[in-house]
Amino acid sequence: MKRTKSLQKTLGVGLTLGVALLWVLALVVAVTVLRDRMNEMFDSALAETAQRIMPLAVVEIINSEPPGQLQNIMPFAAHDEYFIYLVRDNSGAVLLKSHNADPAVFKPDFQTGFSSSASHRFYGASAVQDTLHIQVAEPLSQRQEALREMVFTLVWPLAILIPLCFFGTWVFVRYSLRHVLAFSEAIKSRDGGDLSPIQNHNLPAEVNTIAESLNDLLQRLRRAMELEHAFTANSAHELRTPIATALAQIQRLQQTLPAGSSQEQASKIETSIRKLSRLSEKLMQLAKAEGGRLLSSERHDLISLLRLIVEEFRRSYANAVIHLNVPDNESFMSNLDADAFAILVQNLLDNAIKHGHEGKPIEIQFSAQGTLRIINHADVIPAEKLTQLHRRFVRSNSQAEGSGLGLAIADAIVSGVGATMTIHSPAVNRIDGFEVRINFSGI
Ligand SMILES: Nc1ncnc2c1ncn2[C@@H]1O[C@H](COP(=O)(O)OP(=O)(O)OP(=O)(O)O)[C@@H](O)[C@H]1O
Ligand SMILES: [Mg+2]
Incomplete structure (x- = not known):
C-alpha cells in the first residue's frame, strides 16, 4: 500500500523551508546594500582624514630643520592606528609619516583620490602646487571584520527561527486539524457492522463535503442492507407455514398410500421438504445474525x-x-x-x-x-x-x-x-x- 503523507509534516517542513529561504534572501539583499553604504562611509572618513592632515603636514614640513629631513610623528600615547599616512615630495622621498606607517604598504606611484591594494584602501591628495603628496591608508581588514560581524548578527537568529517555525507550524496545524483528526479517529474506531452516521461537527469546509458524502453513502448502504435482511427474514418467515403444512400433508398421505413405489416417492418428497425447512431456518438465523442487535x-x-x-x-x-x-x-x-x-x-x-x-x-x-x-x-x-x-x-x-x-x-x-x-x-x-x-x- 502506498504510504500517505502527513499534512502536518508537509506543512511544517514546507513553511520552515520557505521562511528560511526568505530570510536568507533578505539577508543577502541587506548585506549587499549595507556593504555599499559602509564602504561609502569608510571612504568618506578616509578622505576627510587626508584633507585634515594635509595642512598640518605642510606646516610641519616647511618648519622642519633641516628642510627635507624625514619626520616621524610620535604618538601621544600607545594606540592602534586605523589610519596610517605618508607625505612625499615629487621625487618620491618620504618627508613625513605617522608613527607606525610602513612605506612598503603604500603604492610607489602617487595617485589622487581613492585606490585600493590587496590589503589597503588609499586616498591621495596634493598641496603646495602639487609638490607635496599625502596618502592616507586604511587596512581593508577593518571593513571585512565589520561585514563579518554584520552577517553573523543576521544569520544566528536562523538557528532559533528554524526549529521555532517548525514547532509552531506543527502545533498550529495540529490545532487547526483537531476536528478532522477526531473525525478520522471516529471512522477508524468503529467496527465493520456500524453504519450509523459519523459526527462531523466543526469540520473545516474543505473536508466537510467529504464527510457529508461519506454519511450519505453510509445511509444508502444501511438502507440497502436493512432491505436485504428484511427480505431474507420475511421470506424465511413466510415460508415456515407453507413448509410445515406441506410436511404435515405428506406425512398424512404416506399413511394412506400402499407400500411400494408411491410410498418411496412420498418419503423422498418428505426429505426434500425437511431440507427446505432446515434451509429456511438457517436463512432466518443468518438474517438475525446480520441484522445487528447482537x-x-x-x-x-x-x-x-x-x-x-x-x-x-x-x-x-x-x-x-x-x-x-x-x-x-x-x-x-x-x-x-x-x-x-x-x-x-x-x-x-x-x-x-x-x-x-x-x-x-x-x-x-x-x-x-x-x-x-x-x-x-x-x-x-x-x-x-x-x-x-x-x-x-x-x-x-x-x-x-x-x-x-x-x-x-x-x-x-x-x-x-x-x-x-x-x-x-x-x-x-x-x-x-x-x-x-x-x-x-x-x-
Ligand atoms: N466441525 C467440522 N468438521 C469438519 N468439517 C467441517 C466442520 N465444520 C464445517 N466443516 C466444513 O465446512 C463446510 C461449511 O460448513 P457450514 O456449517 O458453513 O455448512 P454446512 O454445515 O455444510 O451446511 P449448514 O450449516 O448450512 O447445514 C462444511 O460443508 C464442511 O465441509
Ligand atoms: Mg453447518
Whole structure:
C-alpha cells in the first residue's frame, strides 16, 4: 500500500523551508546594500582624514630643520592606528609619516583620490602646487571584520527561527486539524457492522463535503442492507407455514398410500421438504445474525449457557461423545445476546457432529479468559478451501447434508459483536481434525 503523507509534516517542513529561504534572501539583499553604504562611509572618513592632515603636514614640513629631513610623528600615547599616512615630495622621498606607517604598504606611484591594494584602501591628495603628496591608508581588514560581524548578527537568529517555525507550524496545524483528526479517529474506531452516521461537527469546509458524502453513502448502504435482511427474514418467515403444512400433508398421505413405489416417492418428497425447512431456518438465523442487535444490555454467563446447550445436544444426539471442559465454579459474564450465543454454538456443534468422524469424541473448551474451542476428528481440509468456508453457501467435500450457511452465520455473529473467530484444519497440535476458536474477551 502506498504510504500517505502527513499534512502536518508537509506543512511544517514546507513553511520552515520557505521562511528560511526568505530570510536568507533578505539577508543577502541587506548585506549587499549595507556593504555599499559602509564602504561609502569608510571612504568618506578616509578622505576627510587626508584633507585634515594635509595642512598640518605642510606646516610641519616647511618648519622642519633641516628642510627635507624625514619626520616621524610620535604618538601621544600607545594606540592602534586605523589610519596610517605618508607625505612625499615629487621625487618620491618620504618627508613625513605617522608613527607606525610602513612605506612598503603604500603604492610607489602617487595617485589622487581613492585606490585600493590587496590589503589597503588609499586616498591621495596634493598641496603646495602639487609638490607635496599625502596618502592616507586604511587596512581593508577593518571593513571585512565589520561585514563579518554584520552577517553573523543576521544569520544566528536562523538557528532559533528554524526549529521555532517548525514547532509552531506543527502545533498550529495540529490545532487547526483537531476536528478532522477526531473525525478520522471516529471512522477508524468503529467496527465493520456500524453504519450509523459519523459526527462531523466543526469540520473545516474543505473536508466537510467529504464527510457529508461519506454519511450519505453510509445511509444508502444501511438502507440497502436493512432491505436485504428484511427480505431474507420475511421470506424465511413466510415460508415456515407453507413448509410445515406441506410436511404435515405428506406425512398424512404416506399413511394412506400402499407400500411400494408411491410410498418411496412420498418419503423422498418428505426429505426434500425437511431440507427446505432446515434451509429456511438457517436463512432466518443468518438474517438475525446480520441484522445487528447482537448485544443485550443485560450480561449473561456464557459458561452456564454453554452447559445448557451441550446438555440439549447430548439428549438429541445420544450417540455423540461430547467432552465439555469449562473452569469450575467460574462464570464468564458477557453482553452477547443469549439467543445469538445459542445460534452460534448450535451451528458449530451441529457441524462437529455432522462433519466429524462418527463415534469420535468432540472436545468443547471454554477458558477463563473467554476463549471457546470446539474440536472434532475429521479429514484435513486444504488451506485454500479453509479460508473460504466462512462465506455463504461454501462447503468442503462433505458427505453430510447442509447448505453451507452454518459457518457464515457464526462469522456474522462473531464479527457483529467485535469478537474474533479462527478456523484450523488440522486442529491445533493434531495431525487431523477441525477446530474453531472464538475469543469473547471484552464483549
Ligand atoms: N466441525 C467440522 N468438521 C469438519 N468439517 C467441517 C466442520 N465444520 C464445517 N466443516 C466444513 O465446512 C463446510 C461449511 O460448513 P457450514 O456449517 O458453513 O455448512 P454446512 O454445515 O455444510 O451446511 P449448514 O450449516 O448450512 O447445514 C462444511 O460443508 C464442511 O465441509
Ligand atoms: Mg453447518
